[in-house]
Amino acid sequence: MSARAPRSVVWTAVISGLVTAASLIGAAVLNARSNPMSALPTTTQSAPTSTPAVGVTGCLREPCQVLSTTTVGGTFVELIADAGATSGRLRIGGPSSSQVIETTVTELGVTLSPTSLQCVPGSASACLIRGAGPGGTTGQVVVGRSDKWRAQDRPFLSAAGVLMLGNLVSDSSPEVIAVQHDCRANQVCANRPVYAQVFDLGGQEIGCTKTYSKVEQIPGYPQITFPAALLRDCP
Numbered sequence: 001m002s003a004r005a006p007r008s009v010v011w012t013a014v015i016s017g018l019v020t021a022a023s024l025i026g027a028a029v030l031n032a033r034s035n036p037m038s039a040l041p042t043t044t045q046s047a048p049t050s051t052p053a054v055g056v057t058g059c060l061r062e063p064c065q066v067l068s069t070t071t072v073g074g075t076f077v078e079l080i081a082d083a084g085a086t087s088g089r090l091r092i093g094g095p096s097s098s099q100v101i102e103t104t105v106t107e108l109g110v111t112l113s114p115t116s117l118q119c120v121p122g123s124a125s126a127c128l129i130r131g132a133g134p135g136g137t138t139g140q141v142v143v144g145r146s147d148k149w150r151a152q153d154r155p156f157l158s159a160a161g162v163l164m165l166g167n168l169v170s171d172s173s174p175e176v177i178a179v180q181h182d183c184r185a186n187q188v189c190a191n192r193p194v195y196a197q198v199f200d201l202g203g204q205e206i207g208c209t210k211t212y213s214k215v216e217q218i219p220g221y222p223q224i225t226f227p228a229a230l231l232r233d234c235p
Contacts, residue, residue, distance in 0.1 A: 061082035061083045061084065062082070063083055064080055064082065064083075065082075067079045067081050067085070067088070067112055068114050068115070068116065068117040070117060070127075072119035072125050072127065073125045077092050077119055078090070078091045079116060084111075085111050085112040086111055086112075088102075088116075088129070089103065090103065090117075090127060090129060103129055104151065105130065105138055106131075109133040119165075120166070120167065123172035124144070124145050124173040125145075126165055126173070127141070127142045127144075128141055128156075128163070128164065132161070136158050137157070138156065138157050139155065139163045140155050140156070141156070152202060153203075154202070156203070158179050159179075159183070160215055162177075162178070162179035162215055162221075162224070163176070163177070163178050164224060165177070167225075168226065168231075169198075170228065174201070175198050175206060177198055177224050178198075179195070179197070179218065180195060180196075180208075181193070182194065182195055182235060193214075194214065195208050195210065195218075195235070196209045197234055207231030207234060208234035209226065209230050209232070210230070210232065211235075
């Protein structure tokens, strides 16, 4: 019969394992707090779709409501929501258009509103569909090139509640600006400084600004705009 290890050795091994597991969990939590985008799942819709049961002009739950309309690069765009504004569709080109893109941001807990839609023209025009949800303001981007529109897979999150499109980099397409709290574990994030985090339309991080005491101090607020030279590595 093999000799048993002393109890002190066994307990030391168990405690060591628990400490290691706790450290890994803690690191994951800190990463999610320091990088809010990492906490969001990707979505799968990438092409214009139309739910067969509702067609181009309908919505999932009647009555439908047009929450917002705009024109981008000569193209008429409408954000249409169901009765509770918990699902929606981006209709591109007017009521007779066959380009309808279902919202995915509502699947992340966002309720749509008349201020949910922002569109910016460019060689790649973009529309941002956004709204308040768990953890801040969450949005999805729909990109149009040569009259063909596609939803991007990656959602965007602003923990500080400010999410918008803007032209910051010297190219012909807009970028996504998400304001974040400079917040770590065991801190009250609402009282922390903020910074602007900038992404390209596909979700690739471009850089961040320095921190500011409050969101109103970010250059250009509420329509945030600043030279790309102000961007640096993100915290």
